[in-house]
Amino acid sequence: MVLDDLGSSLRGTLDDLRGKSRISEDDVESVVTEIQRSLLAADVDVSLVMELSDSIETRALEEEPPAGTPARDFVLRIVYEELVDLIGESTELPLEEQTILLAGLQGSGKTTSAAKMAWWFSTKGLKPAVIQTDTFRPGAYDQAKQMTERAEVEFYGNPDAEDPVEIARNGLEETAHADVHIVDTAGRHALEDDLIAEIEEIEGVVEPDTSLLVLDAAIGQGAKDQAREFHDSIGIDGVVITKLDGTAKGGGALAAVDQTDSSIAFLGTGEEVDDIERFEPEGFISRLLGMGDLGQLAERVERAMEQTDIEEDDWDPEDMLQGNFTLNDMQKQLEAMNNMGPLSQVLDMIPGMGGGLKDQLPDDAMDVTEERMRTFQVIMDSMTDAEKEYPRAIGASQIERIARGSGTSEESVRELLQQYKMMEKTIKQFQGMGSEKEMQRMMQ
């Protein structure tokens, strides 16, 4: 995740402030040094780092903390506000008819992002179409076609045509009935003049409402020049940062945002069509600072719910935080979690879980594969309701009966009970950790 390192190191530094009511110059200095170190390590541009750390330092020293505010919360709030200010609002993308042009270097993730974005718009009730104009990269057409099929969105491309401008024109005509047009373009290894001329021509035909620059999170300082070139030629309104699942850097993308005076639109977090998040600065930074991101969590839960066909009333993350946890709950939660993506990512979104606590959980608590879930399902079908409600009361003779009845082994039944205990323990750990209330308190 971008600036992940900042999150963990800053949390450590801020924790040193716990219990203090006043903040000294030394305290501010150590927080600022930590921020500078982490941002530079994440490839954030030096001048940006200086600007940010100066503002934090000045505010922390000059502003008077509201009465009764602990030093840690006060500094955390300043860091949060300044980071929100640096990263800015999310690129505006109204949920209505529009045309989006994607630009970027080859391999940055344009084609993948086009399909992912189309999928995202389709979940918002719009009818998107992806138009693939990349005639340069062999395989771009097939890749886009397959991904849009997986995303269940409309696709236009022409593997036999040679002129991308012509493809763009025809594509828009052929998909005129769609609400959102996402036009993918060819990338090259470097910024070549012919690429720029070509994309300018495509831009002229497409007349996009929004042009997005797609950047690999690992790009580093090179992002700045690239962003400037694209911005000068077609005007960049926002940035899509891809491959955030694979790097702890991503600071280069911030330089691109700064350079184009734009903002971040989407974050790509994997290779599948639904591995995309709309960028939300507040949630993103809360998560970064270990305050959790309930907004994202809610969206994931909602998405998982749709896939799992669980009634919304049946699964509420808030309930999970309340405890009162039975095997039936575990089963529903496992199903939903399985659809939400890796549990470790989900935990990052829960307030208070971002810190080291996650690392202390047993690995098995994170590892709920589909196969294990199927076995669990079979075992649970052989249990009585009372056993499911009070799994802790299940003894050796019941284990033997359940194993026999389900055609599994006693070991598998014990494994299920073990998993239950671990999840129950995890949930107990959530309780009393950062609650939504605590987050709100910090945000005031």
Ligand code: GDP
């Ligand atoms: P393009 O040349 O800009 O169109 O780039 P592609 O869309 O073909 O992406 C290049 C490679 O990056 C492909 O192998 C994609 O599967 C992969 N990729 C794209 N976005 C992501 C992402 O968010 N995470 C990961 N892990 N891989 C990605």
